[in-house]
Amino acid sequence: xxxxxxxxxxxxxxxxxxxxxxxxxxxxxxxxxxxxxxxxxxxxxxxxxxxxxxxxxxxxxxxxxxxxxxxxxxxxxxxxxxxxxxxxxxxxxxxxxxxxxxxxxxxxxxxxxxxxxxxxxxxxxxxxxxxxxx
Numbered sequence: 001x002x003x004x005x006x007x008x009x010x011x012x013x014x015x016x017x018x019x020x021x022x023x024x025x026x027x028x029x030x031x032x033x034x035x036x037x038x039x040x041x042x043x044x045x046x047x048x049x050x051x052x053x054x055x056x057x058x059x060x061x062x063x064x065x066x067x068x069x070x071x072x073x074x075x076x077x078x079x080x081x082x083x084x085x086x087x088x089x090x091x092x093x094x095x096x097x098x099x100x101x102x103x104x105x106x107x108x109x110x111x112x113x114x115x116x117x118x119x120x121x122x123x124x125x126x127x128x129x130x131x132x133x134x
Contacts, residue, residue: 007028007116007119008028008030008031008112008115009030010031010111011033015030015032016032016064016067016073016074017071017073017074018030018032018118019118019129020118020119020122020128022129027122029118031115033078034076034078036056036060037056037057037060037076037077038076039078039079039080039083040078040080043084043089044083050088050091050092053089054092054095054096054099057077057099058096060075061075061100061103065103065106075100077097077100
């Protein structure tokens with residue numbers, strides 16, 4: 001392959017809802033990638049204990065789940081292998097997943113899955129786009 005086309009971008013940190021962004025006339029999904037529920041921000045930069053990370057995740061999920069009754073939302077749990085991918089943070093990831101599984105109608109998806117779902121909705125005319133300036 002001589003070039004690749006991005007299906008999604010993680011550079012948009014201003015929303016909890018994936019959006020279609022037109023770049024050079026082609027759709028790309030802006031998948032939310034917040035700083036708040038992210039081990040790099042919480043631990044590496046702020047040296048907060050893993051429990052603080054879980055507390056933020058829990059409060060975020062509670063609020064987004066409530067808001068999702070009116071429109072879909074995404075809640076992220078961002079972990080990096082050298083940080084919470086290690087044993088001292090692994091228990092936290094398990095705890096967060098167990099907590100999220102306690103909710104009904106929650107989809108556990110990879111970012112690529114979310115991007116493909118959004119692109120399908122866009123193709124079906126159920127999701128509009130925003131054009132970025134060239």
